[in-house]
Amino acid sequence: MPTRCYLAAAESDALGLVAGLVDRVREASSALDADVGERVVTTRVVLDTADRRLRAARMDLAIETGGTGEGRAMFVLGGPAGAPELRVVCPRQRRRYLAGEIPRGALAERLAGIIGVRALLPLVELRREEIPVRVLDREAKTVVRLIVADLWALPKGSPEPLRLRSRVEVTGVLGYRRQFAQVDSAVGDAPDLATGTTSVVDDAVTAVAGSPGGLSSQVKVPVDGDEPAGAAARRVLRGLADVVEAQVPGTLDDLDSEFLHDLRIAVRRSRSVLRQMKRAFDPAARREQADSLRWIQAVTGPTRDLDVQLLEWDELAALVPEDRRVALGPAHALLVEQRTAALRTMKATLRSAEYRRHWTAWRLFLAVDAGVSGGSGGIDAAPPIRKLARRRVTALSERIVREGRALTAESPAEALHDIRKRGKELRFVFELFGPSLWPASDVKPRVSALKALQDVLGRFHDRHVQVDRLRALAPELANRPGGATALLAMGSLIDRLEADQRKAQADVAERLEAFARLHPRDLA
Amino acid sequence: MKVLAAYNIKGGVGKTAAAVNLGVLAARDGFRTLLWDLDPQGAASFLLRVRPKVKGGGRKLVRGRSDVPELLRGSDVDGLDLLPADFSYRHLDLALDGTKRPARQLATLLAPLAEHYDLVVVDCQPSISLVSESVFDAADALVVPLIPSTLSLRTFDQLLDYVRNEVERPPEILAFFSMVDGRKKLHREVIAQLPLDRPEVTTIAIPAATEVELMGIERRAVVDSAPRSRAAQAYRDLWTEIRTRFDLRPGQP
Numbered sequence: 138m139p140t141r142c143y144l145a146a147a148e149s150d151a152l153g154l155v156a157g158l159v160d161r162v163r164e165a166s167s168a169l170d171a172d173v174g175e176r177v178v179t180t181r182v183v184l185d186t187a188d189r190r191l192r193a194a195r196m197d198l199a200i201e202t203g204g205t206g207e208g209r210a211m212f213v214l215g216g217p218a219g220a221p222e223l224r225v226v227c228p229r230q231r232r233r234y235l236a237g238e239i240p241r242g243a244l245a246e247r248l249a250g251i252i253g254v255r256a257l258l259p260l261v262e263l264r265r266e267e268i269p270v271r272v273l274d275r276e277a278k279t280v281v282r283l284i285v286a287d288l289w290a291l292p293k294g295s296p297e298p299l300r301l302r303s304r305v306e307v308t309g310v311l312g313y314r315r316q317f318a319q320v321d322s323a324v325g326d327a328p329d330l331a332t333g334t335t336s337v338v339d340d341a342v343t344a345v346a347g348s349p350g351g352l353s354s355q356v357k358v359p360v361d362g363d364e365p366a367g368a369a370a371r372r373v374l375r376g377l378a379d380v381v382e383a384q385v386p387g388t389l390d391d392l393d394s395e396f397l398h399d400l401r402i403a404v405r406r407s408r409s410v411l412r413q414m415k416r417a418f419d420p421a422a423r424r425e426q427a428d429s430l431r432w433i434q435a436v437t438g439p440t441r442d443l444d445v446q447l448l449e450w451d452e453l454a455a456l457v458p459e460d461r462r463v464a465l466g467p468a469h470a471l472l473v474e475q476r477t478a479a480l481r482t483m484k485a486t487l488r489s490a491e492y493r494r495h496w497t498a499w500r501l502f503l504a505v506d507a508g509v510s511g512g513s514g515g516i517d518a519a520p521p522i523r524k525l526a527r528r529r530v531t532a533l534s535e536r537i538v539r540e541g542r543a544l545t546a547e548s549p550a551e552a553l554h555d556i557r558k559r560g561k562e563l564r565f566v567f568e569l570f571g572p573s574l575w576p577a578s579d580v581k582p583r584v585s586a587l588k589a590l591q592d593v594l595g596r597f598h599d600r601h602v603q604v605d606r607l608r609a610l611a612p613e614l615a616n617r618p619g620g621a622t623a624l625l626a627m628g629s630l631i632d633r634l635e636a637d638q639r640k641a642q643a644d645v646a647e648r649l650e651a652f653a654r655l656h657p658r659d660l661a
Numbered sequence: 662m663k664v665l666a667a668y669n670i671k672g673g674v675g676k677t678a679a680a681v682n683l684g685v686l687a688a689r690d691g692f693r694t695l696l697w698d699l700d701p702q703g704a705a706s707f708l709l710r711v712r713p714k715v716k717g718g719g720r721k722l723v724r725g726r727s728d729v730p731e732l733l734r735g736s737d738v739d740g741l742d743l744l745p746a747d748f749s750y751r752h753l754d755l756a757l758d759g760t761k762r763p764a765r766q767l768a769t770l771l772a773p774l775a776e777h778y779d780l781v782v783v784d785c786q787p788s789i790s791l792v793s794e795s796v797f798d799a800a801d802a803l804v805v806p807l808i809p810s811t812l813s814l815r816t817f818d819q820l821l822d823y824v825r826n827e828v829e830r831p832p833e834i835l836a837f838f839s840m841v842d843g844r845k846k847l848h849r850e851v852i853a854q855l856p857l858d859r860p861e862v863t864t865i866a867i868p869a870a871t872e873v874e875l876m877g878i879e880r881r882a883v884v885d886s887a888p889r890s891r892a893a894q895a896y897r898d899l900w901t902e903i904r905t906r907f908d909l910r911p912g913q914p
């Protein structure tokens with residue numbers, strides 16, 4: 138339904154606005170009347186994932202108190218367009234909601250597939266005092282809806298609510314376009330109203346100094362192809378360092394597994410830039426920083442590995458015949474215990490002086506402009522980034538093809554994994570520098586062909602690692618109650634995984650040749 | 662999109678009241694819901710305060726020559742829209758008779774709405790005719806109100822027999838008791854016995870209550886006008902039973 142939003146002048150409030158609007162509606166047409174409802178006062182804690190997946194899906198979720206909940210807190214889900222508002226009792230307010238923690242039923246079903254593994258977190262608290270006005274036709278049928286609302290954002294830890302501008306929302310009813318146009322025109326002509334945005338949440342988030350778009354793990358740093366390689370690479374690395382820093386609080390609070398995942402990806406990309414652009418940096422300084430990043434990757438690795446195992450658990454368990462699935466229970470419990478211990482160790486490390494020392498040194502390294510401060514630039518720091526990036530794309534592509542063609546059925550798993558690692562490095566170069574340096578029509582087919590190759594290499598590697606990890610559980614599992622049965626069920630699971638691994642290996646050659654056909658030298 | 666049809670061969674058994682209350686409850690439960698008032702009497706349209714008039718009439722509609730989205734009207738309930746009745750629906754049989762595959766016609770008409778709605782509730786006209794055949798073809802389930810009397814049960818058996826033996830793609834059937842007077846021994850006995858004999862019949866009983874009759878005055882569903890009444894509770898029970906039995910979920914294809 139069409140909705141128009143108007144923002145009131147700073148000094149206006151809902152009560153004053155309503156009287157004027159009712160008169161305007163009646164003047165607009167003798168066939169229309171207005172019914173003013175009772176003022177409804179609600180407080181809403183707006184929920185979304187850290188990367189605002191609900192916003193992207195044009196949905197709003199909040200826990201509402203007051204309003205129609207008869208004293209109970211209610212989940213209220215609005216949007217996307219056309220879907221009615223959904224209200225579900227919120228049994229217990231939590232600091233976060235993972236998909237499995239949302240009450241089963243319509244709400245969980247509507248959110249499924251949107252939030253994935255991310256947690257819903259409180260984003261901003263909003264107080265709303267609204268007066269509903271129904272515009273009626275001669276049958277007393279609602280033909281347009283108005284909401285006139287006074288709004289406050291409640292910043293965390295501050296007793297002072299921030300007054301937002303009052304707003305009027307005009308919403309049409311299906312089949313009553315003419316009446317909507319009449320009312321909208323009457324409201325739009327009101328002298329104390331101006332057209333506004335439709336998102337109260339964005340306004341409230343902005344008021345409490347947040348970012349409406351949320352946290353992003355993407356780095357979009359525009360690079361000029363003629364820019365010196367050292368300066369361009371550092372600027373991209375600074376963008377990646379911002380991503381790492383933004384993910385640390387959520388990682389320490391263990392809000393969801395994506396914070397740590399995004400942190401590690403940003404570190405991995407940073408290491409890749411250091412490697413691929415190594416001649417743009419002073420060799421000794423680069424080695425030192427590469428060691429620091431490797432250390433961060435290492436101390437965060439065990440928790441992530443266990444996260445992956447637990448996230449994949451249901452999918453893996455589904456590979457075991459149903460009657461033996463329950464026997465896997467002790468293996469799952471062991472993983473949960475191991476993850477708790479790994480998280481504790483990682484949190485202590487991320488809060489340690491050693492971490493601060495590594496990170497401060499990294500930030501200082503990035504703050505120095507290549508070539509300006511003595512010793513911070515390498516031999517390729519000054520030439521244009523386009524040249525260096527193209528050289529790296531060519532070298533990596535040729536090596537992937539060469540090593541890929543040398544693979545045989547007897548090649549060790551490490552050989553396939555090495556190719557996959559080079560594929561990742563190539564993808565990072567494309568992702569971080571490609572959009573600024575080459576036309577999308579050149580980059581996209583190469584990234585697609587690379588992704589198709591990486592998918593099978595990734596599946597091969599994942600299955601290999603899953604088998605190794607399951608085998609690693611065996612010694613401890615054997616001594617636990619139910620351990621022997623669990624080991625038998627795991628044996629059946631390992632058979633399935635190895636079969637899928639062999640299938641992935643068989644697909645590599647075909648994908649490799651598709652990738653090889655797009656020669657990197659043809660890049661503009 | 663799932664299609665439920667409130668159907669009975671007999672008139673005045675509570676089809677419209679059931680269709681309207683189920684439509685409101687579905688919308689409140691997050692289903693994008695369309696109520697199609699297929700009864701020329703237009704009672705559901707009246708209850709939702711929408712003029713029972715369809716541009717071009719029933720003939721143009723069933724022959725696929727109407728712009729269906731243009732005919733839809735939003736109700737006062739968020740998430741519930743209406744395809745209104747039209748007095749010309751009394752000749753819908755004749756209009757269907759001139760089409761290529763009359764029994765498939767209503768399903769064909771509804772198909773493009775699937776991306777906009779999770780659920781369609783059809784308030785059917787009382788009869789057994791070409792219109793009902795087309796409804797049976799389009800519906801995933803028939804929701805049948807039964808007055809607990811001997812004649813009603815005989816009619817229900819006729820319906821079961823017809824749907825199972827004559828309909829190419831028979832819908833599921835769920836019957837519930839309607840206009841129940843708990844003071845009557847016969848009503849009590851039928852409600853106790855029939856669900857044991859026929860799995861299609863639930864024990865849910867909508868009472869013959871003043872609140873249901875007042876819907877015509879209030880022009881609102883009982884679940885809104887008298888939410889604490891026994892009738893409202895019975896409609897909520899009926900909706901829960903339908904959701905569970907037919908595994909209805911909002912947003913499902």
